[in-house]
Amino acid sequence: MKNGSLFFFSVVLSMVIFLIAIASGPSKMVTLERIINIFIFKNVYDNDFQLIRNIILEVRLPRVIISFLVGASLSVSGMTLQSIFRNPLVSPDVIGLSSGSAFGAALAVSFPFLPLQLTAFFFGLIAVFLTYFIAKIGSKPSNSSFILAGVIVSGFFTSLLTVLQFIVDPFKLQSIIHWLMGNLHTANLEKLEKIYVIILICFFWLLLFSFRMNVMALGEDEARSVGLDPDTEKALILIPAGLIATTAISVAGIIGMIGLIIPHLVKMIVGPDNRVCIPFSFFLGGNFLVVVDSFSRSVFDFELPVGVFTTMLGTPFFIYVIKTKFDNLTRF
Numbered sequence: 001m002k003n004g005s006l007f008f009f010s011v012v013l014s015m016v017i018f019l020i021a022i023a024s025g026p027s028k029m030v031t032l033e034r035i036i037n038i039f040i041f042k043n044v045y046d047n048d049f050q051l052i053r054n055i056i057l058e059v060r061l062p063r064v065i066i067s068f069l070v071g072a073s074l075s076v077s078g079m080t081l082q083s084i085f086r087n088p089l090v091s092p093d094v095i096g097l098s099s100g101s102a103f104g105a106a107l108a109v110s111f112p113f114l115p116l117q118l119t120a121f122f123f124g125l126i127a128v129f130l131t132y133f134i135a136k137i138g139s140k141p142s143n144s145s146f147i148l149a150g151v152i153v154s155g156f157f158t159s160l161l162t163v164l165q166f167i168v169d170p171f172k173l174q175s176i177i178h179w180l181m182g183n184l185h186t187a188n189l190e191k192l193e194k195i196y197v198i199i200l201i202c203f204f205w206l207l208l209f210s211f212r213m214n215v216m217a218l219g220e221d222e223a224r225s226v227g228l229d230p231d232t233e234k235a236l237i238l239i240p241a242g243l244i245a246t247t248a249i250s251v252a253g254i255i256g257m258i259g260l261i262i263p264h265l266v267k268m269i270v271g272p273d274n275r276v277c278i279p280f281s282f283f284l285g286g287n288f289l290v291v292v293d294s295f296s297r298s299v300f301d302f303e304l305p306v307g308v309f310t311t312m313l314g315t316p317f318f319i320y321v322i323k324t325k326f327d328n329l330t331r332f
Contacts, residue, residue: 003276010283014068017287021064022056024294026301030055063187066251067293067306068286069199070184071258073248075285078259079266079277080206080241083213084234085146089322091259092245095146095238096153098256100127101249103157103164106176110168116179117194117250124246127153132238136231146234182255182307184293191251202244203282209237210274217272255307257314258285264317 023032030052038049039056074092081090092098104123108116134149165173206213212233215223220230245259262285263277270276292310297303 006270006276006280010280010287014283014287017290018064018068021067021290021294022060024298025060026297027055030060058189062189062192063184063293064290066187066192066195067184067290069192069196070248070252070255070286071262071289072203072282072286073199073244074255074258075262075266075281075288076203076206076278077241077245077248079263079274079281080213080237081259082263083217083274083277084237084241086217086219087147088264089260090147091257092242092249093154093256093259095131095150095242096127096157097124097242097245098249098254099154099157099161100124100130101246102180102254103161105179105250105253106161106164106168109172109175109179110164117191121246121250123157124249125242127157128238128242128246132235178305179253180307181305182253182310183303183305184252185297185303187251195247195251198247199244202240202247203278205240206237206244207275207278209233210278213237213274213278214272217274253305253307255289256311257318258289258310261314261317262288 019032019035023030023035034052035056038052078091081092081095082088101120101124105116105120107123108114108119131146131149131153134152135145165176168176212228215226215228216230216233216237223230223233249255262281266277266281266284270280289306289310292313293306296306296309
């Protein structure tokens with residue numbers, strides 16, 4: 001499938017999934033037929049027009065859009081990290097980003113005067129910068145030093161989170177654990193306004209650097225041979241990759257596996273060229289989380305955290321990656 005056709009198909013598929021997702025939920029009065037009648041055919045004579053309109057515009061549409069942006073962000077970040085580190089098991093979790101954001105969110109829950117999204121966002125960025133600078137200490141940074149630095153930073157913030165959970169009030173502990181599971185039930189227009197600009201800027205930045213990612217994926221010697229400084233390029237790519245994932249985590253909590261499984265699925269479909277992989281992973285990751293979130297709030301009378309489903313779906317795929325890609329792990 002050519003790139004233009006693939007892009008058109010992705011857009012059409014996203015629109016269809018959006019409509020189905022908006023019609024999914026506990027309220028039976030919001031059906032796909034009614035959505036089409038009210039918003040496409042402008043049938044304002046429906047007895048429940050105002051109620052349905054409010055449910056869609058104030059509750060479901062913001063949640064569907066945030067679900068899409070969060071899934072797209074984690075997917076694009078994972079694709080980027082796997083390319084520049086040349087490791088099939090790298091994801092935002094590995095560089096300490098998720099654990100940093102988790103500690104920030106837990107800190108905000110424990111001390112309510114701190115804004116949750118901003119604090120989670122701030123500590124996620126701190127984790128990314130710590131990983132980068134620790135990797136540069138004492139020697140020239142390499143793929144192995146970045147991975148090991150991420151493990152160190154992740155362990156550090158996980159330890160801080162454990163201490164916080166031990167000393168915090170039990171009622172606040174429940175909120176912390178719920179956030180760590182990953183959920184989208186608090187999605188609203190205010191949160192959407194806070195994240196969409198950052199996510200889109202980072203996405204287009206990474207798309208602009210997608211050709212350089214292709215070069216970096218070949219190795220540092222190949223990058224130098226065409227005039228690129230590997231350290232500078234990694235910094236210019238790593239920062240927006242961390243920023244886009246941190247922004248997503250700050251509003252949705254820890255939603256695991258998307259940054260790992262979607263990049264592999266994308267490469268199976270379109271190949272390794274990041275100029276195609278980056279935009280396609282944006283659509284596939286976004287649509288994937290919209291579908292999973294719609295399922296999580298529709299299959300039971302109560303809502304399960306979406307992070308539970310993504311982890312359950314991602315675990316067998318993770319095992320598959322280890323089995324089939326194990327040789328690649330020795331490269332770093």
